[in-house]
Amino acid sequence: MPEATPTTPKNPTTAPTVQDEMSPAVPIPADLSDERLVHARGVRGALDSFTRKVRGGDLGSLPVIIGLIVISLVFYAQEPTFLSSRTLVNITLFAAPIGIIAIGVVLVLLLGEIDLSVGSVSGLAASVMAVMVVYEGYSLFVSILAGALTGLAIGVLYAVLFTKVGVPSFVITLAGLLGFLGLQLVVLGKNGTVNLPPDSRLVEFARSSFVTGVASYVLVLVVAVGYGAALLWSIRRRTAAGLSAPSLVSVAVRTGLLAGGLLYLTYYLNIDRGLGYLPLLFVALVVLMDLLLRKTTWGRHVFAVGGNVEAARRSGIRVTRVYLSVFALTGLFAAIGGLLAAAQLTSVSQASGGTDTNLTAIAAAVIGGTSLFGGRGTAYAALLGIIVLQSIQTGLNVIGVDSSVRYMVTGAVLLLAVSIDSVSRRARSSSGRG
Amino acid sequence: MTATTTERPAPAGTAVLSLEGINKRFGAVQALTDVSLDVAPGEVVALVGDNGAGKSTLIKIISGVYQPDGGTITFAGRVVHVGGPSEAQALGISTVFQDLALCDNLDVVANLFLGQEKGTAGWLDEVTMEKESWRLLRTLSAKIPSVRIPIASLSGGQRQTVAIARSLVGAPKVVMLDEPTAALGVAQTAEVLNLIERLRETGLGVILVSHNMADVQAVADRIIVLRLGRNAAEFNVDETTTEQLVAAITGASDNVVADRIRRNQAAHHAGAHDA
Numbered sequence: 001m002p003e004a005t006p007t008t009p010k011n012p013t014t015a016p017t018v019q020d021e022m023s024p025a026v027p028i029p030a031d032l033s034d035e036r037l038v039h040a041r042g043v044r045g046a047l048d049s050f051t052r053k054v055r056g057g058d059l060g061s062l063p064v065i066i067g068l069i070v071i072s073l074v075f076y077a078q079e080p081t082f083l084s085s086r087t088l089v090n091i092t093l094f095a096a097p098i099g100i101i102a103i104g105v106v107l108v109l110l111l112g113e114i115d116l117s118v119g120s121v122s123g124l125a126a127s128v129m130a131v132m133v134v135y136e137g138y139s140l141f142v143s144i145l146a147g148a149l150t151g152l153a154i155g156v157l158y159a160v161l162f163t164k165v166g167v168p169s170f171v172i173t174l175a176g177l178l179g180f181l182g183l184q185l186v187v188l189g190k191n192g193t194v195n196l197p198p199d200s201r202l203v204e205f206a207r208s209s210f211v212t213g214v215a216s217y218v219l220v221l222v223v224a225v226g227y228g229a230a231l232l233w234s235i236r237r238r239t240a241a242g243l244s245a246p247s248l249v250s251v252a253v254r255t256g257l258l259a260g261g262l263l264y265l266t267y268y269l270n271i272d273r274g275l276g277y278l279p280l281l282f283v284a285l286v287v288l289m290d291l292l293l294r295k296t297t298w299g300r301h302v303f304a305v306g307g308n309v310e311a312a313r314r315s316g317i318r319v320t321r322v323y324l325s326v327f328a329l330t331g332l333f334a335a336i337g338g339l340l341a342a343a344q345l346t347s348v349s350q351a352s353g354g355t356d357t358n359l360t361a362i363a364a365a366v367i368g369g370t371s372l373f374g375g376r377g378t379a380y381a382a383l384l385g386i387i388v389l390q391s392i393q394t395g396l397n398v399i400g401v402d403s404s405v406r407y408m409v410t411g412a413v414l415l416l417a418v419s420i421d422s423v424s425r426r427a428r429s430s431s432g433r434g
Numbered sequence: 435m436t437a438t439t440t441e442r443p444a445p446a447g448t449a450v451l452s453l454e455g456i457n458k459r460f461g462a463v464q465a466l467t468d469v470s471l472d473v474a475p476g477e478v479v480a481l482v483g484d485n486g487a488g489k490s491t492l493i494k495i496i497s498g499v500y501q502p503d504g505g506t507i508t509f510a511g512r513v514v515h516v517g518g519p520s521e522a523q524a525l526g527i528s529t530v531f532q533d534l535a536l537c538d539n540l541d542v543v544a545n546l547f548l549g550q551e552k553g554t555a556g557w558l559d560e561v562t563m564e565k566e567s568w569r570l571l572r573t574l575s576a577k578i579p580s581v582r583i584p585i586a587s588l589s590g591g592q593r594q595t596v597a598i599a600r601s602l603v604g605a606p607k608v609v610m611l612d613e614p615t616a617a618l619g620v621a622q623t624a625e626v627l628n629l630i631e632r633l634r635e636t637g638l639g640v641i642l643v644s645h646n647m648a649d650v651q652a653v654a655d656r657i658i659v660l661r662l663g664r665n666a667a668e669f670n671v672d673e674t675t676t677e678q679l680v681a682a683i684t685g686a687s688d689n690v691v692a693d694r695i696r697r698n699q700a701a702h703h704a705g706a707h708d709a
C-alpha cells in the first residue's frame with residue numbers, strides 16, 4: 001500500500017519552535033516538545049510504552065512475576081493446598097530472614113561487586129547474640145545490638161580492604177566466608193548449639209506475632225492513601241513546574257489496584273494467622289531501601305558508581321564513601337537476617353548461616369532481577385527473588401519431593417534468571433537502552 | 435567583563451588559573467615536562483597539539499583526576515592542591531572530558547546533576563532538576579527527545595551535548611572543554627562556539643582543546659601549543675596564521691600540510707579553510 005509522503009510535517013504544532021514555547025494557547029510541557037518523542041497518553045499509551053520497553057530488553061520485574069505465576073500453577077495442579085492461606089503464611093514467614101539478607105546482596109550487586117560471605121556473617125552475628133544472651137547474661141537488647149554491630153563492622157572491614165588495599169570483592173568475601181565460619185565455631189564453643197529461651201521477645205516476634213483483624217486493614221488503607229497522596233503531590237509539583245504529569249485517572253487506577261491487591265492478600269492471609277511481624281519488617285525494609293535508592297542523593301550515587309565508577313569519581317562523588325556505606329549496610333542486613341533466622345528456629349548452631357542461607361540469599365537477589373553487571377536493579381528484587389525461591393522450596397515440600405530436587409530446581413532457576421539478564425542486556429544495547 | 439577580541443588578553447598577573455612547571459610521568463612516558471599555562475577571567479585559551487601531546491593529561495591534572503609530579507597550580511591568586519575532582523568542583527573548575535565520563539545507566543537529568551544533585555537533606559528534587567535540565571539543554575540548542583531516557587540511548591553528539599551542559603551546572607569560574615565539538619553537527623558546533631563566546635562575556639576563563647584550527651581561530655584569544663609534553667609555542671590569535679600554527683604543532687615548517695596551506699594561500703588568498 002503506497003503511502004503518500006507529506007513534504008511538510010503532519011502536525012506542525014508539535015515542532016519545538018520558539019513560538020510554541022511562548023504561545024500560551026498551546027502549552028506543551030517542556031519535556032514533551034520534541035517532535036520525535038512518541039507520545040504515550042492514557043491507558044493505551046501506557047500499555048504501548050510498556051510493550052516497547054519489554055521489546056527493547058527493559059524487562060524489569062516481568063520475568064520474575066511470570067515465573068512466580070508458573071510456579072504457583074504447577075504446584076497448585078499437583079497439590080491444591082499449595083495456594084492455601086496456611087501455606088502462603090508459611091512462605092511469608094520463612095522467606096523473610098533470608099530476604100532481609102538478600103536486600104544487602106542487592107546493594108552490593110548494584111555496585112557491580114559481590115558479597116559471598118553473607119551466610120557466614122549472618123551465622124556469626126546470630127552466634128554472638130545467642131552466646132551473649134544465653135551464656136553471658138546480657139540483656140536481649142544489648143545482645144541484638146552486638147550481633148548487628150558485628151555485621152556492620154565486618155562490612156566496614158570489607159570496604160577498607162576493597163578501597164584502600166584494592167583486593168577484589170570476590171576474594172575478600174570468599175576469605176570472609178571461610179574466616180567468619182571459623183569464628184562462628186569459636187564463638188559457639190564446644191557444645192556447638194545454643195538454644196534461645198522460647199519466651200524471649202525476639203523469638204515471639206519472629207514466630208508468633210501477627211497483624212490481624214482491623215489493624216491489618218487499617219495498615220493497608222494507610223499504605224494505599226500514602227501512595228495515592230505521594231502520586232498526587234508529584235503531579236502537582238510537575239504541573240506547577242510546566243512539566244508533563246500523569247493523569248488523575250492513572251493515579252486512581254494505580255492506587256485502586258494497589259489497595260485492591262493488598263486488601264485481598266490481607267483477607268486471604270487473615271484466614272490463617274495473618275501477616276507476621278517478621279515479613280512485615282522485611283517488606284518495610286524493602287520499601288525503605290527502595291525509597292533511599294531512588295529518591296536520595298546517596299541512592300543516585302550508588303547507581304552511578306555501579307554504572308561507571310570513573311565517571312562517578314570525576315563528577316566529584318566520594319566513591320570510597322559509597323563503597324563504605326554499601327558494604328556496611330550489606331553486613332548489617334546479613335546480621336539482622338541472621339538474628340531473625342535464629343529467632344525463628346529458636347536456636348543457633350554450627351550450621352546456622354551455612355551454604356544454604358548464603359546461596360539462597362545471593363540467588364534471590366539475582367533471580368529478582370538485579371543485574372550482575374552493576375547499576376541496574378531495585379530493592380524489590382530481594383522480595384520477588386526470595387518469594388520465588390521460598391515458593392519452590394515449600395512447593396516441593398508440599399508435594400513431598402526430596403531436597404536433592406530442590407537444589408537442582410533452584411540451580412536451573414538461577415541459571416535461567418542470569419540468562420534472561422544477559423539476553424535482555426544484549427537487547428538493550430541493540431535498542432539503545434543501555 | 436568588557437573583554438574584546440581585538441585587545442591583547444589580560445596578563446598573567448590577573449589570571450584566575452595559572453599553572454607553572456607542571457610535570458607528569460606515566461611509567462616510562464614523560465607525558466608533561468615543565469608545562470605552564472594561564473587563563474584570565476573572560477579569556478578563551480585554546481590548547482592545541484598533536485595526538486599524544488599531553489593536552490588531556492594537562493586537563494585531567496587541573497580537574498584533579500591526576501596528581502602532577504611537580505609544579506604549582508594557582509587558582510584565584512592562591513596556590514592550591516587539587517586533590518580530587520570534588521576539590522576542583524568546589525574551587526569552581528568544571529570539565530568536559532574527552533571521553534565524556536557519563537553514566538550510561540542513568541538518565542539525562544541524573545547525569546547532568548551527578549555529584550551536584552539538587553534537593554533537601556539528601557532527598558532529590560527531581561522536578562527542579564528536570565526543569566533546569568531543559569533550560570540548560572535549550573541554551574545549547576540540544577536535540578534530545580527526552581531527559582528521562584538513559585544516556586546509552588543517545589547519539590554520540592547528543593551525549594557530548596549533555597556532557598557540555600553538565601559543565602554549566604553550578605557556578606564555575608573556569609570551564610575546560612576537551613575536544614567538545616568532535617562529534618557535533620554543524621548547528622550544535624556553532625552553538626558550542628557561541629556558548630564559549632557567552633562564557634567569555636560572563637567573565638569565565640575557558641580552556642578549549644581542539645584539533646579544529648578553524649574553531650580555535652574563531653573563538654580563542656590565545657593559543658598554546660603543546661608538543662611532546664612541552665610548551666612549544668604561544669600565539670595571540672589575531673597575529674597568527676594557520677600555517678604558523680601547523681608548523682608549531684608538528685614541529686617543522688617543511689611538511690606536506692604546511693606546504694599545501696602555503697600553496698593554497700598563494701593561489702586563492704583565501705584563509706585557512708581546509709586546515
Ligand SMILES: Nc1ncnc2c1ncn2[C@@H]1O[C@H](COP(=O)(O)OP(=O)(O)OP(=O)(O)O)[C@@H](O)[C@H]1O
Pocket residue numbers: 460461463465483484485486487488489490491492532
Ligand atoms: N593513564 C595513562 N597511563 C599511561 N600513559 C598515559 C596515560 N594517559 C596518558 N598517557 C600518555 O601520555 C601522553 C599524553 O596523552 P594525552 O591523552 O594527554 O594526549 P592528548 O594530547 O590529549 O592527545 P589526543 O589529541 O589524542 O587526545 C601519551 O603518550 C599517552 O600515551
Ligand SMILES: [Mg+2]
Pocket residue numbers: 489490491532612
Ligand atoms: Mg586528548
